[in-house]
Amino acid sequence: METTTSFDLNRAVQQWRENLGQSPAFRGENLNELESHLCDSIATWQTRGLSAEEAFMVAANRIGKGNALEPEFGKVNGQAIWIDRLFWMLIGYQVWGFVSGAIGLVTGNALLLGLHGVGYDFKSHGHTILVALFTLVPLAGFAGSLALCWWLFCRKGQRFGRWLNRLLYRRATWVLAFVTLYLLSLSIPLISGGTLTLLFTAVGRETVGEIALPQSYSSIIMRLTTPVVFIGLTLFLARKRLRLN
């Protein structure tokens, strides 16, 4: 009796392509060409009497394993791979600028309004508490945004990664993303200027003046701690990635 298997050829080809696409050595065009080759080869093996699954296995095997092809494609695509990495670094830099600006703005203003709301006496308590608050609250905001990124990549990693890859696959979309982020990060100083006038009327010029010094102390502390956090995070991710491989 013939056994029926639920082998989905299209799905298998797609999966095969995605597996190869995990490596930056393969460009989108390379994947298109290899997929076209795989389909031609499968069709030939099927006309020779193999089942869809067998034809797929033979065809994939003859093309070669990803880790054997990777260095050869990497050599030809070396320059493009580095440009890609540079693009990602620039996007990361932009996102970081925007996120850190937005978090600083939101948490700073929220703190000021909150403290003013509970009737905190800015004059008599000295700077220590204010500096601690203006450092810890934004740091908590950063930790929250990092946790969100972590969740996006780890829990929803496959889907989110694929979506992001598809989005930034074309250079044009990439440039658009870059310009949008650039404009967004430009809007931060504008918004902070706007909110300053609002704060003047809400809590009074004097109070805003009181927190200016503690705020600049805490921004120095933040600037000192964030590189350490980033280096730590990079090393952690690099180790994690190695273990995954």
Place this chain on the structure above:
Amino acid sequence: MLSKELVAASTVPLVLSVLTQGESYGYELIQRVRELSGNRIEWTEGMLYPVLHWMEDEDLIEAEWREAETGRKRKYYRLRKEGRKALQDEQQQWLTVHETLTKLWKPQPRLI
């Protein structure tokens, strides 16, 4: 079966030579070489593409994506003028090696 080194050295002249017979795509190139060699030249099929792209960068060949009779898109490669020139050089070199080896391997007439 050819050694890895010989496969690497012969891929470019083989591709150039097949393309003198008209444009072709990766899968067909491999089939053609396999057929002509009586199944003795077997490439790891995916390895051909980096070579093709290198040849494209060197202007030896040019490529174009076109819809095939199957409805899928294929990348077709064509020989360029520089490719023909490169093939002449290759021919000269391979013939030199071939002739030398043939002379050496011919039974030598002994004088005594």
